[in-house]
Amino acid sequence: MTASTTPRILVAGGGIAGNAVALQLLRAGIAVTVVERATAPRPGGQAVDLRGPSREVAERMGLTEGIRKHLLHEKGMVVVDRDGNQKYRMPMDMFDGKGPVADIEISRGDLNGVLLTELAGVAGELDYRYGDWIEALDQDADGVDVTFASGAVERYELVIGADGVHSKTRALAFGPEEQFTTYLGGYMSFYTIATPPQAEPDWMTTRVVPRASIGVRPDSDPATSKAIITLRTDADPALRRDIPAQQRLVREMLAEAGWLAPEILAQLSTATDFYFDELVRVDMPTLSAGRVTLLGDSGFCGSPMTGMGTAMAVVGAYILAGELAATPGDVAGALARYEAAITPFLDKAKEIPGGGIQMMVPKTKLGLAAAQQVGKLLTTKVMKPVMMKMLETTDDYTLPSY
């Protein structure tokens, strides 16, 4: 097959970005191989938000009905003290569904399930492989020879790196991770727990102490909830693959938190979907290097603090697939248009509303008291226009149509 016919495309990573782009490419009649490093769909993740233009994309991709079946009916966010007494509360509709809890919330695992169900129903050339990944890339002007961990060597006209914030595809095609990432001052962890009987149903409840926060968020099954933890600490590369060390750090930094923390932390080591990662931002000088392009967190992560990771992945997938389908014989042209179209959206979506980890998790008791006063103030009517300005940054983006 040459570059002048329909390209054969490899997608590395079966997360939201990879599955969304695979779906749109298949629908356009393009043959797709997906390699996902995990041996089965990865569960886990707390509520992710569909904000800004990603809602329109979900609608155009025909995902809205599937998403509706899994919607989390979260009423808002409440911050409590060590005895569980309310400090302040932000109902979801206080900021027209655009605040810390959005009006369209779905757990990450459920959203991925919706995409996988759609993928399974599309007639087309899909080769979906779990438990494999790219080991080497060797590209020329027309395509890429890919060596997989399984030992297979295959040629593709395009490789899409949708393999997350620590993308191996990015490292192979662009260089080491450190060149493109900025550490944002901490770590986040999510895992599923049995819902504590004292937890307020349908509310995301958070307890903040100096340098750490711990919370519970509703799950689609009321019997379970998602634990959500933020730690403010220096980066420690030794933590990267050391799950016992990650869990030790979580326990240490929240040892004095009170509230429901002991019960939530007691379920750490038995959680089957424990997720822990550093908060980083990814900024690429360009999204494509020849016949390799990046999508989702691998190319433009803003961290879970933006609340926009899923939106960026879905919007990026829609545009990338749309451009490739528009000119299947001109991959280079499609990649250039993809980057030009998505960049104005990314610039705004990567902004962290409300001051980032410094405001979310202050270092000292004094800082915490001040941040909570600001939090309370933001719930007053007079501050609504200020909040809305912070929360509507991507609403004016003009989404291309395909």
Ligand SMILES: Cc1cc2nc3c(=O)[nH]c(=O)nc-3n(C[C@H](O)[C@H](O)[C@H](O)COP(=O)(O)OP(=O)(O)OC[C@H]3O[C@@H](n4cnc5c(N)ncnc54)[C@H](O)[C@@H]3O)c2cc1C
């Ligand atoms: C288990 C999990 C839980 C998460 N929970 C949350 C959350 O609660 N809140 C939040 O805001 N964000 C969460 N995220 C991040 C969020 O999913 C992303 O910011 C956003 O959806 C963009 O997705 P992505 O597909 O670009 O990256 P990811 O969701 O990270 O998906 C990347 C996929 O690539 C796979 N992969 C990794 N390396 C390779 C490789 N070398 N070859 C092939 N495949 C590879 C991974 O297993 C993963 O399935 C989570 C991510 C994961 C993986």
